[in-house]
Amino acid sequence: MTNRNGTTRHVVMMSGGLSSYETLRRTVARYGAASVVALFANTRFEDRDLYRFLREAAAHLGVEIVEVSDPQGRNPFDVFDDVGFLGNSRLSPCSKILKQIPAMLWLIENCEPASTIVYIGIGWDEQERIPGIRSGHSHTLKGCRKTALCKSLFTEEGRLPGPGCGNLLPEADAWRVEFILTEPPYFDRDKVVAELAEVGIAEPAMYREGYAHNNCQGLCVKAGQAQWALTLRIHPDRYAYAEEREQRFRREKNPKATILRDWSDGGRPLTLTEFRERIEAQNAAQPSLLDLIDENDWGGCGCYPGAA
Ligand code: SF4
Structure with a gap:
């Protein structure tokens, strides 16, 4: 699993939250900053202090933040107007349009699935989200066309063999996703905040x-x-x-x-x-x-x- 230059690229999805910071910190500690990319999908609708935290965290870990965003510069409410659907706790088109698609486009344009591992800050207490995340990274940008067909193929442990919908990628073309916060030592928010304070970084406001x-x-x-x-x-x-x-x-x-x-x-x-x-x-x-x-x-x- 290597790039053309012989290295694996480790792409951490950064949100500005503490769990994604800890995911980035662990990935850098494990593989070295040179092979790690911190990918930040900017909604341009964030608290100003989130950007301060990102800058300071990236400088502390020695990584560069790669920023992607919606080319139309929309915020979540603009997206709702455009798609004619008001986001709610069950369905949030803003997430897909402002974060998932820009990040996925960057992956497609800059990385090879065979030499890339994507990291997402899912904790031990939310592992039920893992199958959906694996599924999302195993489909084309058009998404799953038949959930009933594809849902059973994805588990917390990985992907099972079997046919899926027409948008399901062959395994070799799908993105490998890892969740290092599900491994011990388990994510402890207070500990992360204390460690950040030791290096002079305040937790996000x-x-x-x-x-x-x-x-x-x-x-x-x-x-x-x-x-x-x-x-x-x-x-x-x-x-x-x-x-x-x-x-x-x-x-x-x-x-x-x-x-x-x-x-x-x-x-x-x-x-x-x-x-x-x-x-x-x-x-x-x-x-x-x-x-x-x-x-x-x-x-x-x-x-x-x-x-x-
Ligand atoms: S679901 Fe929408 S409103 Fe919520 S954080 Fe994501 S982009 Fe923002």
Whole structure:
């Protein structure tokens, strides 16, 4: 498994989060910085401090960040307008268009599957995402045409033999993906933060603000109510932007579409406006916010590595 110059290329998908940083650190420690590429898909919609963290982390590890992005310069809400679908916790076209496709195009243009290993910062506690990620890296850019046919071919351990859809790549042309955070020593966020502090690098600001993920300024459409409530409280300007874009989408594209759902009411659509008004009313009455929202619903962001 070597490049033309006789080396394997190790491509780490960097997001600006701590798990992708730790994936990069371990990959550099194992193979040396010269053979490692840190590939960052820039949504141009990130918290400013994410870019500071990326710069400092890359300098510390001695690697260069290779940046890719949507050639049209769209942010997630622009993507929703263009595709006519408002992203939510189940489906997020922004992830595919702003991250997965630009990263995959870079791989196709700059690497050979036979001499490249892709690394993704999946932890030991989210290994159920691995089959989907393997599947995504084993299809053409058009994605899987028949999930029922391809899904059973991908496991946490690897790919099984068998026919798949017309977009499934032969094994030799598929991208090999590794998940080194699933190996011991298991990812320990506090330990990573402490090690970064020792070399003078502060963890990304969004973690310090209480976010579980450092992406899209706290406006990730995959996030749950707890994160949206946090954004409303500490970044009302950002919340107002998302609320206005959701309203515009409902006016111009689909009056029934919402990012959130009210799971206490059968999963009915819940607009950001209604969610904000509910919190404001509750704050005015001064009982606990926790009576009103699902404080455990932080949602998740399997943003980059989705299935095809
Ligand atoms: S972090 Fe969330 S909002 Fe941003 S691109 Fe990914 S899925 Fe979309």
